[in-house]
Amino acid sequence: MMTVNEVLTLENQQEKIGALLLHGYRFVTMTVVDKGEEFDIIYHFDLDYDMVNYQLVLKKGDVLPSISDICFAAVIVENEIQDLFGITVSNLAIDYEKHFLLAPDAPAEPFCRVPGVGVTAVKTTAAAAENGGDK
Amino acid sequence: MSMLVPFGPQHPVLPEPLQLRLELDDEKVVSAIPVVGYVHRGLEKLAEQKDFIQDTYLIERVCGICSFQHSMAYSMGVEEIMNIEVPERANYLRVIWAELHRMHSHLLALGLLADAFGFENLFYTIWKVREEIMDAMEATTGARVMLGACCIGGVRKDINAEQAKFVLEKLANFEKDFKRPAEVILGDYSVKERLCGVGIIDGKKAYELGTVGPALRGSGVAKDHRMTGYAAYGKLGFEPVVENDCDCYARTKVRVRELYQSCELVKAALAALPEGELKTPFKGNPLGEAAVRVEQPRGEVLYYLRGNGTDKLDRLRIRTPTFANIAPLLNMLVGCGLPDVAVIILSIDPCISCTER
């Protein structure tokens, strides 16, 4: 079972992760889980085969500050998150503006769940246009 | 004066579509921006729509090169959530197939690297050796690429005495036939000319950028997830292979040495193969979350699973090794000459299909 070592807030996110990197932790990746109304954002770090997981709960529609300035390795995964979940990540070192993995005519924000619809709902561009304020 | 040159997506040395937008100052690369998405399918989302047992076979198709290790990592994740104890024999069999996969993947990478610097004879010779490993896999599981041998709770296929003998024969052939190409790839002056001192990334920088696998070990950092002793690695005795030169040659050398190491691991696992069941039966659905890491040919892979008590997973996240190696690749490319770009890309052994899923 995975343990969450610490729950971050938007205010202390940069400091906590910066401190971890100073201790020699290596950035592994980020995971985002859509819970309907909010996102669970999990940062995975590694030191000597031990993993440390920091969790951040982000309300839908909020902007996620990028950590790519203090940890360049995160830039790829943050762009992927922008694409797949439609989360706006601010201050990215390289910003693909939500077209990193997805072409302009691909379904937008495919990993987002519309609240109350269930696990299998995929928002297509057409559906996203219809209920655009639904985020 | 600088100019922008698109490298790819359809390029003779790249087996897969990847584009790099290179900013050049004369022949020198100033910066590189990757453009991906040509093989993005949306597999993680599909895994949420299928049930978690079907997923084992879907996950194998994340990548056709390290397919067995993907299904193994996924199965380990589900086993961790559901507290399933895997039988000893299954653990040893998993090591055997995982190491055979590592061998064929490294041979493939070395061959493609040889092709990238125009040594076609070496490419063909290495791929001929690779067929020995493919035969060993086909003889034990019935398939060359998508083995379908791993399942939640253990393995689906067994290796009997006759098959074990066949695998050992094939490994002996490999050792005999690989001797000459290994000498060439490590000793020939023309190969050294293309690899030595090219694509340098020092250990500290590589670690900070989250590099994994042979690319990290080629920079002198001894990190190999097999050290944690998952499956049966803990019982087989294992030391990571490390090289200190930080260049393409060091990364190639790591792969060559790992090939022999994997060969020894398969032999040791076959010798120590315990009797017993192949899989543990289980009931119920996964509830909870797990993050599992496995060392693949290209480096460590992370599987994050969250189950909600139904037969469908809530979230499956796959962080593949090439995904982690993109940031260091951009760093290696800065300052190199345009003719070296292809060699540097292939020295990290990219798997774009893994990266984009």
Added chain:
Amino acid sequence: MSKAIKKSPWVVHFNCNSCNGCDIEFLACLTPTYDVERFGVLHVGNPKHADVLVVTGSVNNRNKHVLKNVYDQMPEPKVVVAMGACPATGGIFADCYNVIGGVNKVIPVDVHVPGCPPKPEAMMDGIIEAVGILEKKRKGETVDAPVLPVKVVKGPEAPPMTPEMQAKIAAAKAAAAAKAAAAKAAAENQPEAKAE
């Protein structure tokens, strides 16, 4: 010149959306154990040199333009070989949001090689088949697009194959064959006229 095409077809390979399994097996075909080069097949990187296009993987929103571009650059006559289950129907990824479907949604396909991935022997067979079609096209004969003997089933619950379904498939096949025959009779002089 035109004789040489049959004796030595040049092949360009494009990876569309593949998991690598088929690509690597196709590369293995070129190497000494299987050695497709003994049939004169030459693997080239430039589509403008090629007679046969080998496609692996299904089509997604980004690579459909690239695939069309590669296909358009090839000189006539040209043959497309789809290697594996994905370029036929989308394969295991048919339900993915970013997968449009088989390669035949974008370009006409002449030969389908089934399998996930197909064995190198099957791939070689596919290439040899393609050479025959290439020869036919060169002579200006009409070539029918192959009818896939499978039903593309979308959705997670794939229904089991029933006798009714098999009868339906047989009927569809017969209808398609009749249609193709009619089209052939109607448009004798238009080798490119294909019912999608």
